[in-house]
Amino acid sequence: SYRRAAPPAPRDGALFLLPLCEDIEERKRHELQLAHRASHDSLTGLPNSAELRARLGARLCRRPQSVRAGAVEALDAAFEGRAEGTGTGAGAGEHGYDGFAAPGAAGGSGGGEGFEFPGDFSGGFPGQPEGPYDHHVHTVAPASDIDDGTKGLAVLFCDLDGFKSINDRFGHHTGDAVLIEVARRLTTGVRDGDTVARLGGDEFVVLADGLGAADAADLAVRLRNAIIPPIRVDGRAVRVGASFGIGWASCGMSADEVLRSADQRMYIEKRSRSKAHRRAG
Structure with a gap:
């Protein structure tokens, strides 16, 4: 006949747990450092071109x-x-x-x-x-440079005037110091929540949300005036100027299209200021 086997009797004695712990704080710190390096400029510490496009693209559809x-x-x-x-x-x-x-x-x-x-x-x-x-x-843009009450995401494209001559005359060490100071002045001149990024070379971009056309124009003037004062490097005072082009982010555009529009406006502004300077001279 078939007989069902009895279950094994429980073993007497204590049960032991062997916990395994690993300190991952240093590894996490290293991962954060790598992520920051990938998204920020190594010289100025500002968001780099890739991070700028990511932040801008996140606002667009x-x-x-x-x-x-x-x-x-x-x-x-x-x-x-x-x-x-x-x-x-x-x-x-x-x-x-x-x-x-x-x-x-x-x-x-x-x-x-x-x-x-x-x-x-x-x-x-x-x-x-x-x-x-x-x-x-939707991210929308003012219809024109005349303030119509529309508040949008302003994209200020900044190119330094006279930076190449500083590099050529005093060397890259002085040029790097100028870029670091310009980055500091731009960051100080914007609101918390605005983005100041370095595209590369002597080009910077500011993203400022909730501005009208007049607000963006005033911001460009204030930032330009903040950059103009002399910058002291190794006991020497050097000066750079800045040209700003104001573009507007708008849904239906890509991040590259927005930046290209602001870049074109910057060159128009730079040429007009250059002609005015030559007429004055």
């Missing part, structure tokens, strides 16, 4: 503000039989779940079958980086 309506307007438009809304109401400054095809409309299922979603509803729509419930507030 692929859609211009005027392209799509918000969620409420899009649904109203769908029920009215249009493919998507074109309203510019209170929701137009945010991304919502829009872009639905209406029943019987172009791209729809027709015959009153209901909506067709142009993508997985839970994962967003084609060409749309954010999901359908992501209320991303």
Whole structure:
């Protein structure tokens, strides 16, 4: 006959735990140092070009503000039989779940079958980086250099005037000291939360959010005036000037397009100041 085996009797005696501990503080500190070096300029300590583009790109989406309506307007438009809304109401400054095809409309299922979603509803729509419930507030720009009350993300592109002659005359040690001091003056002249970055060479960029056109122009003047005073290096006083171009970040643009626009405005400003100087001379 079949007999079921009895379970083994429990062993007498104490149970022991052997804890293993490892101090990872030094390793974590090293990882943070490597991450900082990858995203910051080694000379000035400012965010570098890659970090600047990352911060700028985080504020931008692929859609211009005027392209799509918000969620409420899009649904109203769908029920009215249009493919998507074109309203510019209170929701137009945010991304919502829009872009639905209406029943019987172009791209729809027709015959009153209901909506067709142009993508997985839970994962967003084609060409749309954010999901359908992501209320991303659009980054918008003033319509012109005249202050119309619009507050946006100003991008101030700064190029130093006369820096090359300092490098050529006094050497790279003096040039590096000038760049470090300019970085300090720029950082001191902006608000907490603004970004001052070094693109490379003698080019710097300031990101300042929540500014109107007049605010950005005033900031450029203040920063220029902060850079102009003499910089003392090894008992010698040297001077550099600065040219600023003001661009505006706006959804529908890439980070490179925003920087290129500000760079072009900087060169226009530099040429106009150079011509004015030659006329005065």
